[in-house]
Amino acid sequence: MKNYLNFLFLCSLSSSYGGEPSDQSVAYSTCFCGRPDALAPIGVMGDHLHPQGGLMVSARTMWMSMNENYLGANTLGDLQAQQVGPFGVVPTKMDMQMDMVSVMYSFTDDLSLMAMINHVDFTMDHAFGMGLPEGNTFRTTSSGWGDASIGVLARLSSSQNSELIGGLNLLLPTAELDQTDLIPPAGGIRRLPYPMQLGHGSWGIAPTLTYTQHREKWSYGLQAKKQWLLHDNSEGYRRGDRFEASAWIAAPIDTNLSASVRASYSHWGNIEGKDPLITMLPVPTARENLRGGERLDLIAGLSYAFEESNTRLALEVGKSVWQDLKGPQLGSDYTIQLGLQYSW
Numbered sequence: 001m002k003n004y005l006n007f008l009f010l011c012s013l014s015s016s017y018g019g020e021p022s023d024q025s026v027a028y029s030t031c032f033c034g035r036p037d038a039l040a041p042i043g044v045m046g047d048h049l050h051p052q053g054g055l056m057v058s059a060r061t062m063w064m065s066m067n068e069n070y071l072g073a074n075t076l077g078d079l080q081a082q083q084v085g086p087f088g089v090v091p092t093k094m095d096m097q098m099d100m101v102s103v104m105y106s107f108t109d110d111l112s113l114m115a116m117i118n119h120v121d122f123t124m125d126h127a128f129g130m131g132l133p134e135g136n137t138f139r140t141t142s143s144g145w146g147d148a149s150i151g152v153l154a155r156l157s158s159s160q161n162s163e164l165i166g167g168l169n170l171l172l173p174t175a176e177l178d179q180t181d182l183i184p185p186a187g188g189i190r191r192l193p194y195p196m197q198l199g200h201g202s203w204g205i206a207p208t209l210t211y212t213q214h215r216e217k218w219s220y221g222l223q224a225k226k227q228w229l230l231h232d233n234s235e236g237y238r239r240g241d242r243f244e245a246s247a248w249i250a251a252p253i254d255t256n257l258s259a260s261v262r263a264s265y266s267h268w269g270n271i272e273g274k275d276p277l278i279t280m281l282p283v284p285t286a287r288e289n290l291r292g293g294e295r296l297d298l299i300a301g302l303s304y305a306f307e308e309s310n311t312r313l314a315l316e317v318g319k320s321v322w323q324d325l326k327g328p329q330l331g332s333d334y335t336i337q338l339g340l341q342y343s344w
């Protein structure tokens, strides 16, 4: 039993969940180890701290599938999307995979360092010349390291069962922005449009604010996150600012297993500036003013805490239920996030 109470995230005392609060609970009053919803759903980062000296490594993979063009909040058929421009080529489907590794280290009980790198794989299918005898389809792919980040997380306030954590991340321009592939209607190998490039390639800052509260039988949280890029990247453009807000409820459904539901709203701007090697392509993904949008996702999650090994395995599956995009632009259909976290 002692093992169980200590198993998660190096917390050094029992929680008040299902038992009397420990007399040490003054020191770490907001440690909810021992329950599987101790941490936020796997798609939320920056929601927790560790006691001084604590180290956590997380590996996550995220998949996103996009398979319809939107103009505002409405979907368009491929031919309709082509006629909006009119565009010689329209994207019809995009699949993204992002693999992320992050590390947390706690300098003090109230301050942690966080660092993250990611690797991305993109596939985009296109149609061109629809309605014409020579009409056809083609696929482009790109793959490589995305933009890394480092940052700090600090406890701003806490009570017996809640805490407020502020984060500040520095975004590093590590992604390469010169991915190319064969684009048949453009006559050969060309630099790929904006969404197929591996990241933003700019220095930036991303503050987060996260509130969580753990009740006896359930927990909830709220997070707001903003991302600003500070300058044009090496190719002469800057991706739009981004804002995300999440709200979730979670509850243990077994000793080791918890379930969650989460709503996530995101808003992102158009591209400023332009890459001259991209902007000439006859496809909406090469237009700087057709990149912005906003979206609401509903996301269900499961989290499993292994008793003996300080390990959590967690899954989130999300469906985009509403989006309003500068278009034609491919909208998100569903997302899956799988993560494994280990702490010392």
Ligand SMILES: [Cu+2]
Pocket (backbone or CB within 6 Å): 048, 049, 050, 056, 104
């Ligand atoms: Cu952690």
